[in-house]
Amino acid sequence: MEKIKVAVAGTGFIGPAHIEALRRLPNVEVVGLAEANAELAKTKADQLGIPRSYGDFQEVVNDPDINCVHICTPNFLHYPMSKAALLAGKNVVCEKPLATSTKEAEELVQIAREKGVVNALHFNVRYYPLVRQMKTMREKGDLGDIFSITGSYLQDWLFLNTDYNWRLEPDKSGESRAIADIGSHLMDLIEYVTGLHVTEVLADFSTVHKTRMKPLKPVETYSGKMLTPEDYQEVAINTEDHANVLLRFDNGNKGVITVSQVAAGRKNRLNVEISGSKQNLEWCSEKPNELWIGKRETANQSLMRDPSLVYKEAAQIISYPGGHNEGFADCSKQLFKEVYAAVAQGKQPENPLFPTFADGLRELVLCDKMIESHKKQAWVKI
Ligand code: NAI
Ligand code: SOE
Numbered sequence: 077m078e079k080i081k082v083a084v085a086g087t088g089f090i091g092p093a094h095i096e097a098l099r100r101l102p103n104v105e106v107v108g109l110a111e112a113n114a115e116l117a118k119t120k121a122d123q124l125g126i127p128r129s130y131g132d133f134q135e136v137v138n139d140p141d142i143n144c145v146h147i148c149t150p151n152f153l154h155y156p157m158s159k160a161a162l163l164a165g166k167n168v169v170c171e172k173p174l175a176t177s178t179k180e181a182e183e184l185v186q187i188a189r190e191k192g193v194v195n196a197l198h199f200n201v202r203y204y205p206l207v208r209q210m211k212t213m214r215e216k217g218d219l220g221d222i223f224s225i226t227g228s229y230l231q232d233w234l235f236l237n238t239d240y241n242w243r244l245e246p247d248k249s250g251e252s253r254a255i256a257d258i259g260s261h262l263m264d265l266i267e268y269v270t271g272l273h274v275t276e277v278l279a280d281f282s283t284v285h286k287t288r289m290k291p292l293k294p295v296e297t298y299s300g301k302m303l304t305p306e307d308y309q310e311v312a313i314n315t316e317d318h319a320n321v322l323l324r325f326d327n328g329n330k331g332v333i334t335v336s337q338v339a340a341g342r343k344n345r346l347n348v349e350i351s352g353s354k355q356n357l358e359w360c361s362e363k364p365n366e367l368w369i370g371k372r373e374t375a376n377q378s379l380m381r382d383p384s385l386v387y388k389e390a391a392q393i394i395s396y397p398g399g400h401n402e403g404f405a406d407c408s409k410q411l412f413k414e415v416y417a418a419v420a421q422g423k424q425p426e427n428p429l430f431p432t433f434a435d436g437l438r439e440l441v442l443c444d445k446m447i448e449s450h451k452k453q454a455w456v457k458i
Contacts, residue, residue: 080419083108083128083136085157086149087120090171094146094198095124097408104416110136133157137164144194144419147171150248151256155180158433162187167194167419169412172260174436176250178444181437188433194424196415199264199431201346203407205381206367209390210350210357211269216387219352222270225323225331226349229258230342234317237285244288244313252443253315255281259335259446260439262346264431266323266331267438270350274331276324278455279446281316284338288313321446324455365401 082104084091091109098104107128111117114131121129130136133153136145137160144167147157155175161168162184174197175181188195201207213219233239242248243257250256267273289308317338323331336342346361356370365381382398383391393410396402414430424432441458449456 077103079103079105080143080416081105081107081141082144082146083110083130083139083142084126084146084148085110085133085136086147086153086171087111087124088148090198091146091148092124093405093408094148094169094412095126096405097412098146100409101412101416103420104412108136108139108142133160137161137166143167144169144416150242151250152176152248155184158184159187162191162193162195165191165193167415168433169196169198169415170433170436171198172264172436173250173256173440173443174433175440178437178440181433181440185433185437188424192423194415194418195433196411196428197431197433197436198408198411199261199268199435200404200407200411201261201265201361202268202431203393203410204359204361204364205386205390205394205402205410206359206364206379207265207269208393209367209379209386210359211271212387212389213357214270214350214352218354219350219357220354221329221352222272222325222327223329223351223353225266225270225272225325225351227262227266227331227333227347229262229333229335229346230339231258231337231344232340232342234285234337235340237287238289238308240288240290244290244315246315249315250443251315252281252447254317254335254337255279255319255321255446256440256443258337258346259319259321259333260443262333262335262348263442264435264439265346265348266333268431269348270325272325272327274323274442274458275326276455276457277442277445277449278322279319279449280321280453281319281446281450283313283315284317285313287311316450319446319450321449364403 098106109121109126110130110133117129117131145161147170158170287310290311318336321333349358358368367379369377383394445456
């Protein structure tokens with residue numbers, strides 16, 4: 077079997093997670109890695125055991141062997157890199173957010189459509205099996221009509237004013253931060269699971285730390301390096317640490333989300349509760365193998381992730397029996413499994429199960445409307 081050859085651009089936090097997940101697929105081989113410069117690319121390629129290193133993304137685009145490119149760089153590079161790869165006829169898996177503006181995202185959706193290549197967004201949260209179980213339960217009518225949706229995505233890695241990362245800089249990250257960075261996962265999940273569309277938003281953002289201490293030399297917040305005062309300069313922050321958004325849906329009912337990157341103790345917690353006319357579902361990314369099912373007339377239930385207990389649609393993305401926990405890393409494998417089935421077929425499916433560039437565009441539209449609503453302090457129609 078000839079393997080599908082892949083290159084991954086950007087190997088900070090999430091790039092290596094893509095590489096690991098890709099290595100678990102039998103028909104795929106990661107042959108190349110692109111980084112910000114040739115020296116870094118070579119070092120990373122050696123560390124990760126990848127034969128080819130590219131110090132300039134254009135070298136990936138020009139490499140005729142590369143069939144599919146994974147874009148795992150900071151947000152502002154998603155558009156130029158995706159565009160160049162698509163125009164060269166390559167299949168593309170891009171990290172969220174798809175771009176830093178809806179205009180760019182629209183262009184990418186258009187080019188991908190014209191080229192007919194496979195295009196996927198790494199909305200990996202969709203690939204927790206119990207998330208697919210919630211979607212399937214809703215599709216089968218187990219929830220009844222959806223009355224309301226409550227969601228939150230809370231983190232604490234930007235809790236201190238000394239926490240710093242490129243995501244705080246709009247020229248690298250985009251005009252919105254918390255909403256674009258993590259609210260995008262939550263909003264994608266809500267529309268995916270419920271099948272509803274948001275029609276109007278009322279958003280209120282806050283920037284808790286109006287200034288932050290930026291390290292003078294680049295240091296990743298995640299690295300845990302201890303800095304001293306002379307290592308910093310104070311810089312103004314213009315993106316939101318926290319956001320509350322009221323939502324109106326196309327079934328006439330309502331929802332609310334809260335997103336925060338300054339919630340102490342919440343490491344990476346996406347929580348969603350969907351209240352239906354028959355029952356209530358609650359799921360949390362920090363306990364991804366349990367689904368709470370709330371009842372009015374009988375005892376509530378807790379459904380474990382077990383292929384023999386869930387619908388077959390959810391069992392499809394479970395690799396191990398109940399009690400053998402699966403988590404974050406497994407989501408990417410399951411997502412890529414569906415993407416590479418399409419790559420092997422040579423074209424984007426009509427209605428792919430996996431998230432696409434069109435889904436990436438949808439999240440940018442919602443994000444833009446939330447920014448507009450916050451600025452006007454008024455409801456904004458989508
Ligand atoms: P990071 O800062 O840890 O890594 C970014 C990497 O890109 C670095 O290694 C950097 O040297 C490299 N890079 C910068 N310029 C480059 C260039 N011109 N060519 C090639 N490489 C270049 O960032 P992180 O956390 O990995 O995030 C990357 C993207 O992935 C972001 O868009 C983020 O939103 C998304 N992400 C998604 C996650 C998910 O679960 N879906 C999780 C983490 C990040
Ligand atoms: C940082 O907030 C981050 O790495 C996001 O960029 C990811 O999308 C999320 O999955 C985890 O947190």
